[in-house]
Amino acid sequence: MESQIELENEQLKGVDNAMLVRFVGDLDATNVEFVLEKVCSFLNEGFVHIVADFKKLRYVNSTGLGVLLHFNKSAREKNGSFKIANVNENVYEIIEIIGATSLLEIYDELDEAVESLKRA
Amino acid sequence: MSELKVEVAGAAEYPNTTLVRLKGPLSGAEQAELDRVFENIIQGHPPFVVAEMSETTIFTSSALGNFMNYRKKLVERNGDLVFAGLSLDIRSLLNLLGANRIFRMYNDTQTAINAYRWEKEHLRQATHLSFPSDLKFVPAVRQFVSRITKQKNYGSRDSFRIETIVDEVCNNAVEHGNNTAGRNVELTMNIDRERVELQVTNATNPEKVDMLREMSKSVLNSPQPSLEQKRGRGLALIKMLSNDLRIGFSEEGTSVHVTRLRGE
Numbered sequence: 001m002e003s004q005i006e007l008e009n010e011q012l013k014g015v016d017n018a019m020l021v022r023f024v025g026d027l028d029a030t031n032v033e034f035v036l037e038k039v040c041s042f043l044n045e046g047f048v049h050i051v052a053d054f055k056k057l058r059y060v061n062s063t064g065l066g067v068l069l070h071f072n073k074s075a076r077e078k079n080g081s082f083k084i085a086n087v088n089e090n091v092y093e094i095i096e097i098i099g100a101t102s103l104l105e106i107y108d109e110l111d112e113a114v115e116s117l118k119r120a
Numbered sequence: 121m122s123e124l125k126v127e128v129a130g131a132a133e134y135p136n137t138t139l140v141r142l143k144g145p146l147s148g149a150e151q152a153e154l155d156r157v158f159e160n161i162i163q164g165h166p167p168f169v170v171a172e173m174s175e176t177t178i179f180t181s182s183a184l185g186n187f188m189n190y191r192k193k194l195v196e197r198n199g200d201l202v203f204a205g206l207s208l209d210i211r212s213l214l215n216l217l218g219a220n221r222i223f224r225m226y227n228d229t230q231t232a233i234n235a236y237r238w239e240k241e242h243l244r245q246a247t248h249l250s251f252p253s254d255l256k257f258v259p260a261v262r263q264f265v266s267r268i269t270k271q272k273n274y275g276s277r278d279s280f281r282i283e284t285i286v287d288e289v290c291n292n293a294v295e296h297g298n299n300t301a302g303r304n305v306e307l308t309m310n311i312d313r314e315r316v317e318l319q320v321t322n323a324t325n326p327e328k329v330d331m332l333r334e335m336s337k338s339v340l341n342s343p344q345p346s347l348e349q350k351r352g353r354g355l356a357l358i359k360m361l362s363n364d365l366r367i368g369f370s371e372e373g374t375s376v377h378v379t380r381l382r383g384e
Contacts, residue, residue: 003259029255029291059280061287062353090280097360098353 002030003059007038011047015117017080018049020110023057027064036067040074048080051113055086065098072104081105081120085113122150126157128165136241137233138165143175148182158190167199168240170232174205181217188222200224204232238272244312250304253294253322262287265309265318272311278383281361282316288354289320289376296332297322297374315363318378329369336367 005025012018019042027035042050050071060068068084075082085107087095095101107113124146129139138161161169171187173179191201202224206214211225219225226232237243247268251257266283270276286307293305303323310317324332339355359365364379 002256026259028259028287029295030259059283061284061291062357063291066353090277093277093281094284094357097357 003028005031005035007035009038009042012049012051012114012117015049015114017047018051018117019047020051020053020114022053022055025057026059027057027067028059028061029063032063032067035064036070039071043071043074043078043080048075048078049117050075050080050082051110051117052082052084053086053110054084054088054091055110057091058088060091060094062094062098065095065100068095069100069103081117083107083113083116085110122153124150124153126153128157128161136166137168137170137236139170139172139229141172141175145178146176146183147178147180148186150183151186154186154190158193162190162193162197167194167197168236169194169199169201170204170226170229170236171201172204172229173210174207174228176206176210179206179210179214184214184217184219191223200236202226202232202236204229238313242312242314244310247309247311249307249309251307253297253299253303253305255291255294258287258290258294261290261307265307268309268311269316272313274316274382278380281383282318282380285358285361285378285380286318288358289318289378292354293320293322293374293376296325296328298325303373314382316380316382318380319375320378321373321375324369324371324374332374333369340365340367 003026005023005027008022008024010020012020021039021042039050052068068082072082083105086109087106092106095104095106105113105116107116123144125143127141129141140157140161187201194201204226205228206225214220214223214225224232224235226235234243234245238245249261249264251261262283265286266279269279269282274282290305290307297305305320305322308319335352336355339352339359342356358378361380362378363381364377366377368375
């Protein structure tokens with residue numbers, strides 16, 4: 001009965017140490033442990049730049065948002081970055097209400113997020 | 121002589137509505153009889169009419185024309201004429217004739233009456249859910265509530281916000297409740313056209329009561345959640361998404377009452 005979430009990942013071409021992670025489904029208290037483990041493993045393997053594609057992320061709650069803030073902090077501590085793209089308006093509203101839009105790097109399109117990495 | 125049998129049910133049985141049972145064929149030949157029945161209804165019965173047709177055997181385009189005429193007169197009197205209980209074959213035929221653009225069709229009489237009372241009398245409907253104090257049940261609960269709001273024509277944004285409120289309240293109930301007490305988390309939802317009210321109760325963990333009371337006070341009195349605080353983000357989110365939030369602690373348990381007005 002837990003929420004379904006899938007993470008699809010691929011190494012980003014043209015950018016060193018960068019991983020694209022596609023979130024598919026709902027991110028909530030029933031699956032944050034799985035997501036935490038998976039994304040932290042990328043960071044620990046040296047992929048310090050994470051680009052999260054939220055195109056197919058339908059839902060996020062406060063627990064899920066806490067994990068996103070954790071990724072952001074962990075990536076920065078490793079001199080990397082955590083960027084989010086393609087956020088649907090409902091999910092964006094939750095991020096905004098919690099006041100996290102100023103902390104998280106959010107892009108309208110995936111290309112913009114990737115380009116920002118290339119420019120850095 | 122027409123084979124059609126017509127019964128008109130009393131208003132007392134169906135408040136503010138008139139029920140007309142139509143048994144047999146509606147071929148158009150029975151127009152005079154139906155004219156008399158509907159003229160009587162239009163003059164002296166509640167103008168919201170449910171035509172109960174589970175025993176209607178034929179429904180021709182000619183008969184449909186007569187019903188369009190009756191409906192027009194009822195609408196002029198702030199009423200309506202809807203169909204209930206039609207067989208799938210007749211319903212498909214009527215859809216081909218375009219009747220579904222004019223008449224609302226319901227599976228049964230009670231659904232038709234509920235739909236009317238929902239719209240005209242702001243009928244409030246209640247749902248009660250009881251589930252074990254375990255996080256794994258929460259996604260199904262929140263999605264169920266969201267489906268109800270969508271089915272009640274709340275917009276997708278409203279439904280999402282209500283889903284979020286339910287998720288956060290229920291997560292808190294499981295996380296901070298007394299899971300060893302053997303008590304379920306109880307959720308009551310009242311919904312009408314204008315608002316959703318949620319009441320969630322759970323057994324209180326005596327060791328956490330003071331901490332929860334302090335956390336609630338802090339969040340409820342703060343205009344904006346603090347990102348540094350790991351605890352209380354869910355409650356802050358509920359507060360920001362709701363129009364009214366009340367939390368009560370007692371030996372009986374914790375009770376959270378949330379009101380969310382329809383926004384779209």
